[in-house]
Amino acid sequence: MALSTTIKTMSSGIRKRRRRKAIVALLYNRLMKMHSKLPKSSQLSSSSLLLPPQVCVKNSLYKDPVSDTFSRLSSSHIFSSRPLSAAGQRNPQSPEQFALAQLLGQPISWSLATSLTMKSERTLRPRRVNGGSVEQRTRKGHLSGITKTWPGKHSGLKSKGMYNPRNLCYRRSVMQAFLHLPQFMQWIKHHWKDSAYPCRNANGLPSKKIKITPDCPACRMRRLIGLYWDKDSTQNEVPRTALRQFDLSLLHANNPDFPLSAGNQEDAGEFYRFLRDTFTSASNTQAWRNQSDALFEMDLRVHDVCGNTAQAGCGRRTQRPDPGFGLILPVEGNKDTINRAIERYFSPSTVEKHCDSCKSTVGHSSKALIESAPEILVLQLIIYHPNGRKKRTDVHFDRWLDLKRFQRDRTGNLKYKLSSVISHAGPSVKSGHYIVHVSGPEGFFVISDQDARKSTPSAFTAPKQRHPSYKTSFDPYLLTYTKTES
Numbered sequence: 001m002a003l004s005t006t007i008k009t010m011s012s013g014i015r016k017r018r019r020r021k022a023i024v025a026l027l028y029n030r031l032m033k034m035h036s037k038l039p040k041s042s043q044l045s046s047s048s049l050l051l052p053p054q055v056c057v058k059n060s061l062y063k064d065p066v067s068d069t070f071s072r073l074s075s076s077h078i079f080s081s082r083p084l085s086a087a088g089q090r091n092p093q094s095p096e097q098f099a100l101a102q103l104l105g106q107p108i109s110w111s112l113a114t115s116l117t118m119k120s121e122r123t124l125r126p127r128r129v130n131g132g133s134v135e136q137r138t139r140k141g142h143l144s145g146i147t148k149t150w151p152g153k154h155s156g157l158k159s160k161g162m163y164n165p166r167n168l169c170y171r172r173s174v175m176q177a178f179l180h181l182p183q184f185m186q187w188i189k190h191h192w193k194d195s196a197y198p199c200r201n202a203n204g205l206p207s208k209k210i211k212i213t214p215d216c217p218a219c220r221m222r223r224l225i226g227l228y229w230d231k232d233s234t235q236n237e238v239p240r241t242a243l244r245q246f247d248l249s250l251l252h253a254n255n256p257d258f259p260l261s262a263g264n265q266e267d268a269g270e271f272y273r274f275l276r277d278t279f280t281s282a283s284n285t286q287a288w289r290n291q292s293d294a295l296f297e298m299d300l301r302v303h304d305v306c307g308n309t310a311q312a313g314c315g316r317r318t319q320r321p322d323p324g325f326g327l328i329l330p331v332e333g334n335k336d337t338i339n340r341a342i343e344r345y346f347s348p349s350t351v352e353k354h355c356d357s358c359k360s361t362v363g364h365s366s367k368a369l370i371e372s373a374p375e376i377l378v379l380q381l382i383i384y385h386p387n388g389r390k391k392r393t394d395v396h397f398d399r400w401l402d403l404k405r406f407q408r409d410r411t412g413n414l415k416y417k418l419s420s421v422i423s424h425a426g427p428s429v430k431s432g433h434y435i436v437h438v439s440g441p442e443g444f445f446v447i448s449d450q451d452a453r454k455s456t457p458s459a460f461t462a463p464k465q466r467h468p469s470y471k472t473s474f475d476p477y478l479l480t481y482t483k484t485e486s
């Protein structure tokens with residue numbers, strides 16, 4: 001039985017003093033047992049061992065409660081991770097053995113507890129409450145079990161290409177972006193693996209084992225993630241059958257907003273939204289939807305004030321939600337930057353509307369602010385004219401994005417790091433070719449369908465993106481970012 005369980009069981013019945021003695025005895029026995037497991041060379045002679053616990057408890061000068069002793073033994077500075085040896089390898093001792101060796105190296109010296117000694121004791125301070133809005137902190141809670149680590153043992157694994165049988169470059173580039181978002185992948189890995197997130201497409205069958213529903217894009221994506229980041233894989237390309245199965249599952253997703261046509265080129269931005277919505281609806285539970293929101297949903301509120309510089313109003317403040325997919329940013333000219341485009345997006349504007357308070361239709365000063373920001377942010381750049389023709393643009397950006405100043409509650413930070421850049425070449429959104437530049441565990445790669453090439457940090461953030469197979473340059477269109485600070 002675990003030590004903590006033993007202590008809990010005992011606390012229900014036995015009287016306080018007996019319990020205290022029993023815990024000390026148990027602790028002592030446990031320490032001795034661990035000590036005997038140490039190699040002979042590092043064991044201490046019996047004379048230098050600690051005094052038996054009874055002596056300490058009976059000593060009237062010793063007032064330190066047993067619970068303190070126990071918490072001191074289990075406190076993080078003692079049971080910390082194992083030290084590195086000179087060769088950089090983890091010490092093979094267990095954490096307990098290491099803790100014991102440390103303890104025996106510096107035997108506990110019992111001293112009289114006075115107000116002076118108590119003042120020098122390490123005190124546990126309450127953890128600083130994080131900044132940010134209530135909504136932002138609630139979201140953090142929703143994602144508490146989902147890490148930001150790359151799936152599997154990715155060491156040495158390079159980003160892979162994906163076969164494109166016809167005009168599916170818009171899909172492949174978006175799929176690559178998703179496959180380079182560690183937190184998204186960790187989330188999908190829970191789909192139907194965890195009974196809390198049953199597969200909706202499995203027709204209500206109970207999830208006893210890890211299964212794959214053939215028609216479920218989330219189940220198929222889980223499988224793709226496993227194959228893409230498989231430590232035994234030496235291929236430069238994702239297995240084609242798995243890709244085909246994923247493509248087929250999309251036909252069943254049946255989203256009226258995005259009818260997938262058989263062989264036509266589609267807009268990568270729409271496909272990104274389609275995939276995100278498909279994954280969100282793959283499980284019917286509230287927990288799954290909360291997680292999806294925390295991962296993807298930008299919660300913007302537009303704050304309106306009745307009246308503006310030109311027209312007097314009653315000054316009433318109202319707010320309305322502006323739900324959306326990331327930020328859709330118009331870009332201008334050939335020297336624009338992402339930061340300037342964002343600045344324009346959040347700058348105040350005037351909206352003519354009716355005020356319920358002063359009963360008049362007046363200009364309102366209107367300003368959007370971030371209530372809570374997603375873990376994964378997508379910026380879609382408007383690089384097309386309303387008629388669908390491509391604009392001549394040149395947008396500059398770097399690997400970092402700081403949105404702190406656009407929050408309503410600015411007590412928290414809000415920093416993002418660039419994860420992928422999907423770019424396009426061609427006369428219009430539904431023709432031409434898409435490529436993607438990704439930041440993976442093994443550095444940067446630029447990928448055009450099945451052709452994945454190693455790249456550089458400067459090429460990753462270039463305003464004109466390039467792939468060695470093409471003479472033409474590509475315009476950045478969708479930028480995905482992952483949150484690093486909030």
Ligand SMILES: [Zn+2]
Pocket residue numbers: 191192199200201202213216217218219220282
């Ligand atoms: Zn599923």
Ligand SMILES: [Zn+2]
Pocket residue numbers: 306307313314315316355356357358359360
């Ligand atoms: Zn008013």
